[in-house]
Amino acid sequence: MQVPSVTDRLELSCDVLVVGGGTAGTMAAISAAEAGARVLVLEKAHVRHSGALAMGMDGVNNAVIPGSATPEEYVAEITRANDGIVNQRTIYQTASRGHDMIRRLERYGVKFEKDAHGQYAVRQVHRSGSYVLPMPEGRDIKKVLYRVLRERSMRQRVRIENRVMPVRVLTDAGRAVGVAGLHTRTGEFVTVTAGAVVLATGACGRLGLPASGYLYGTYENPTNAGDGYAMAYHAGAELSGIECFQINPLIKDYNGPACAYVANPFGGYQVNNRGERFVDCDYWSGQMMAEVAREIASARGPIYLKLTHLPEETISALEGILHSTERPTRGTFHAGRGHDYRSHDVEMHISEIGLCGGHSASGVWVDEHGATTVPGLYAAGDLACVPHNYMIGAFVFGDLAGTHAAGSFVTPASLPADQVAEAHALVYRPLANPDGLPQPQVEYKLRRMVNDYLAPPKTAAKLDIAVETFDRMRAEIAALGARTPHELMRCVEVTFIRDCAEMAARASLVRTESRWGLYHDRADLPHRNDDDWFCHLNLSRDAQGTMRFRKRQVAPYLVPVEGFTPPAAGVEEVIAVQPDRPGRSDQHTVAHGEPAPVPTSDGAVLAVLRLAEQQPSLEVLEPYLRDPDADVRRTALLTLTESAPEGTAPALVAALADDDPAVRAAAVAGLRELADILPADIGQSLRAYTASPDVTVRTLVVELLRVTGAGQRADFTAALVDQAAGVRTHAVRGLVRHRDTASLASAVTDPSREVRIAVAHALGDLADSAAIPAVVRLAADPEVLVRAAALRAAATLRCPEPLTAMAVAGLTDPTWQVREGAALGLAGAPASVAVPPLLDAAHDGNLDVRRAAVRVLGNWTARPEVAALLRAAADGDTDADVRAYARRALTAPAPGAPG
Amino acid sequence: MPLVPQRLDVPVTIDASRCIDGCTLCVDICPLDSLAIDPATNKAYMHVDECWYCGPCAARCPTSAVTVNMPYLLR
Ligand SMILES: Cc1cc2nc3c(=O)[nH]c(=O)nc-3n(C[C@H](O)[C@H](O)[C@H](O)COP(=O)(O)OP(=O)(O)OC[C@H]3O[C@@H](n4cnc5c(N)ncnc54)[C@H](O)[C@@H]3O)c2cc1C
Ligand code: SF4
Ligand code: SF4
Numbered sequence: 014m015q016v017p018s019v020t021d022r023l024e025l026s027c028d029v030l031v032v033g034g035g036t037a038g039t040m041a042a043i044s045a046a047e048a049g050a051r052v053l054v055l056e057k058a059h060v061r062h063s064g065a066l067a068m069g070m071d072g073v074n075n076a077v078i079p080g081s082a083t084p085e086e087y088v089a090e091i092t093r094a095n096d097g098i099v100n101q102r103t104i105y106q107t108a109s110r111g112h113d114m115i116r117r118l119e120r121y122g123v124k125f126e127k128d129a130h131g132q133y134a135v136r137q138v139h140r141s142g143s144y145v146l147p148m149p150e151g152r153d154i155k156k157v158l159y160r161v162l163r164e165r166s167m168r169q170r171v172r173i174e175n176r177v178m179p180v181r182v183l184t185d186a187g188r189a190v191g192v193a194g195l196h197t198r199t200g201e202f203v204t205v206t207a208g209a210v211v212l213a214t215g216a217c218g219r220l221g222l223p224a225s226g227y228l229y230g231t232y233e234n235p236t237n238a239g240d241g242y243a244m245a246y247h248a249g250a251e252l253s254g255i256e257c258f259q260i261n262p263l264i265k266d267y268n269g270p271a272c273a274y275v276a277n278p279f280g281g282y283q284v285n286n287r288g289e290r291f292v293d294c295d296y297w298s299g300q301m302m303a304e305v306a307r308e309i310a311s312a313r314g315p316i317y318l319k320l321t322h323l324p325e326e327t328i329s330a331l332e333g334i335l336h337s338t339e340r341p342t343r344g345t346f347h348a349g350r351g352h353d354y355r356s357h358d359v360e361m362h363i364s365e366i367g368l369c370g371g372h373s374a375s376g377v378w379v380d381e382h383g384a385t386t387v388p389g390l391y392a393a394g395d396l397a398c399v400p401h402n403y404m405i406g407a408f409v410f411g412d413l414a415g416t417h418a419a420g421s422f423v424t425p426a427s428l429p430a431d432q433v434a435e436a437h438a439l440v441y442r443p444l445a446n447p448d449g450l451p452q453p454q455v456e457y458k459l460r461r462m463v464n465d466y467l468a469p470p471k472t473a474a475k476l477d478i479a480v481e482t483f484d485r486m487r488a489e490i491a492a493l494g495a496r497t498p499h500e501l502m503r504c505v506e507v508t509f510i511r512d513c514a515e516m517a518a519r520a521s522l523v524r525t526e527s528r529w530g531l532y533h534d535r536a537d538l539p540h541r542n543d544d545d546w547f548c549h550l551n552l553s554r555d556a557q558g559t560m561r562f563r564k565r566q567v568a569p570y571l572v573p574v575e576g577f578t579p580p581a582a583g584v585e586e587v588i589a590v591q592p593d594r595p596g597r598s599d600q601h602t603v604a605h606g607e608p609a610p611v612p613t614s615d616g617a618v619l620a621v622l623r624l625a626e627q628q629p630s631l632e633v634l635e636p637y638l639r640d641p642d643a644d645v646r647r648t649a650l651l652t653l654t655e656s657a658p659e660g661t662a663p664a665l666v667a668a669l670a671d672d673d674p675a676v677r678a679a680a681v682a683g684l685r686e687l688a689d690i691l692p693a694d695i696g697q698s699l700r701a702y703t704a705s706p707d708v709t710v711r712t713l714v715v716e717l718l719r720v721t722g723a724g725q726r727a728d729f730t731a732a733l734v735d736q737a738a739g740v741r742t743h744a745v746r747g748l749v750r751h752r753d754t755a756s757l758a759s760a761v762t763d764p765s766r767e768v769r770i771a772v773a774h775a776l777g778d779l780a781d782s783a784a785i786p787a788v789v790r791l792a793a794d795p796e797v798l799v800r801a802a803a804l805r806a807a808a809t810l811r812c813p814e815p816l817t818a819m820a821v822a823g824l825t826d827p828t829w830q831v832r833e834g835a836a837l838g839l840a841g842a843p844a845s846v847a848v849p850p851l852l853d854a855a856h857d858g859n860l861d862v863r864r865a866a867v868r869v870l871g872n873w874t875a876r877p878e879v880a881a882l883l884r885a886a887a888d889g890d891t892d893a894d895v896r897a898y899a900r901r902a903l904t905a906p907a908p909g910a911p912g
Numbered sequence: 913m914p915l916v917p918q919r920l921d922v923p924v925t926i927d928a929s930r931c932i933d934g935c936t937l938c939v940d941i942c943p944l945d946s947l948a949i950d951p952a953t954n955k956a957y958m959h960v961d962e963c964w965y966c967g968p969c970a971a972r973c974p975t976s977a978v979t980v981n982m983p984y985l986l987r
Contacts, residue, residue, distance in 0.1 A: 230985065234943060699948070
């Protein structure tokens, strides 16, 4: 391709520019548009499947739902997890706005798990705090956001440009006035004049090299190369906590989350090679990562996610989630090695290092509205330094930044020509040198050096070499060659990675202490030094191109946290380091073959796919829904689901009667996807299909009747005698809402084990004493898992006789599942009966049984024999969970019932 | 610098007999822009070995023509 001249460019303008259409960016755009601004979204990939949520998400890591947790608890948790170095005002935003955000997303059609009573099913995954809200159907989340962005009212205000990648934020008199970048397909030069700029470009995921050596096999979406970090830095904004790296535990080699947050509520857990749980930390933190790294390196390594002990149904349910959302190729990976969750525990490892405000704390410094230190410039999502913000925090801060930007943008007069020219040179320099160094080799070397000298454990000597190496590599990066727009994109990304590597090395040198466990583990300075370093370390580039560091005081806490007191010291300038050397900007013209025009054909499938981009009405799609070809009907249903125009629900329901199973499956998937935005009267039309010969259709019908709340008691009692066990299981859950103990009790003889287990759980949930005979019957069931569930349900029924005797006997059952259920059930029994056998159970050979016994015994810490046992367990048990629960029971002021 | 032709095992393969002439869906949505239409055949193919094995290309193809394998180094 030819180098375009600086003036030959696409010039765009808007009130609020959003860079990056991922999680935070889409929400920023929606909120800014709702606040009345003209919005432009520039996305380097395609908004539909970009960013961390490209294939959805399987849970909210940090939902603060009233009833499960308070904003204050959450703020304290994150303060502890981040060793005190937080601006609590920012964390408080996520804590106090997360619940509304979840409800807003639900209105848009995103599905979150609900319990049998229709409440958000928040799970306690860590030993402290209940913040995890599963999204077993979370694969559609990005699709939903994309649909909202393209609704008619939005489309008038929001313009989306895919495959456009800004490389620099332009400033005038210190204020952000726009960006410059390139179209990554055509190579066209692009500038935008904007009243405010929101950077939402995600983490720096391409910093460390994954152990596999594959450049794009990163934990983060590798599209996120650290673009926003470099752009904010060059615009003069402050960045903070860059020395607090992101490192995550993940499936070894696959390099994606395992995902313990999903597996844990199903009974999966992490163990070392001896089968012991080893993580002592109560919440996700750098400390926890240090424990993981230490265990892997010890005689007890490697480590595994243990699932093999779970029953078949649990494993298939887990597979249903793990192999369809977030990182759906997990299944492909395991299958490729001949591994299976039934026979192989999953080997885990720690990831390469990255920068990420949303997982650790390395990001652009922002206030509680997402504003950076540069007027008119905002940062949101993983890019912003709001520790542990994850997905829901990205949404909250996208909303805050978009709203604030829409309320305070200032339309600039013009763009600074010198900065436009510099950005142009940055982008097109490699074209001048088509035979220059290839990006894959340069990037590989750069990131290998990151692993060698920057990854913890860090030492000053290694970090010095890192700084020198990254400085030397400027010359190699200046010698990069490219021939196509795609290569230009990759080359400029390498400059972002280098910038991030230099910031990370220098910041790690400046903070002369260890903090945040593995994230900033300085082997040469192994101790935390609160006297000198209880502060943020911020860095920025001054007008001369010098990287400057300053200590920023930790603002007084909103929520006091024991063990952490921010000192009342002032801001201190610390250190200045070498200036940037501006790159050469000579350009040559290079010949290259233009991409061929894409041919068109008018196949009906193609026609429907094209319509998808235009938000078609039902009328337009109608003929395709009736097409004789099943492929066309199926594609039309997918398009209909994607755009969800007026009348979608009845059209999808009608397709449940299609002759072709694949078409019916598409209708089922569509209805499930849209469950949260179905009209209230959907129940009536669904009932016509309760006798469908297709079991997937019948399952869907009961499921929808249940989740939409449209189902009557009679619907579920009828479904309780369906031929298919899956339908009956949904019926059981539906009957909980109607508190129909009698019908549930009638199902204790159901031929399916899964249904009987569901009944046991349901009866436990209802806690109705009329259910006691049914639970007794289930507690004598021939199936182990049914007995276990029934004994566990006894707890809420106050464990009356004969359940007490059955539970006591159950503690010596040959199967650990029954022993665990029995221990949990005894929580409802009087102490005099429960304590003696539980003291024995606390020495059980199985770690889950011991954990259950210890948790239940925590109810009776006033008894000396219990306290003595807990003290011994807290010190001496081989299982970290048992130790931790014993410790917690001993320190808890007023023991509550175990959950 | 000489250009060295090298064989690479790329993770994503496309069954050309199923790929619809004129469709560009997988090419449009790949976050890494690693797929392209071959001008000689009008069929999609992987033009660079840059892949997050994330899967929307396969999930969205109307004719199930796309297979996402693990990149060889991870397999
Ligand atoms: C594999 C994985 C699993 C996770 N699991 C969970 C979970 O279960 N629960 C949870 O709460 N959180 C989870 N997270 C974290 C959560 O997904 C992120 O914190 C959140 O999505 C970050 O949103 P974001 O908008 O900052 O980044 P992204 O959603 O990644 O968006 C960044 C966007 O910017 C675009 N972009 C980048 N550079 C440029 C540029 N120069 N120009 C234009 N566009 C650009 C990218 O293409 C992308 O669309 C997970 C993250 C990952 C990676
Ligand atoms: S989505 Fe499928 S049909 Fe369309 S271009 Fe890709 S491979 Fe071909
Ligand atoms: S798996 Fe993801 S990165 Fe790889 S080609 Fe498909 S869409 Fe692109």
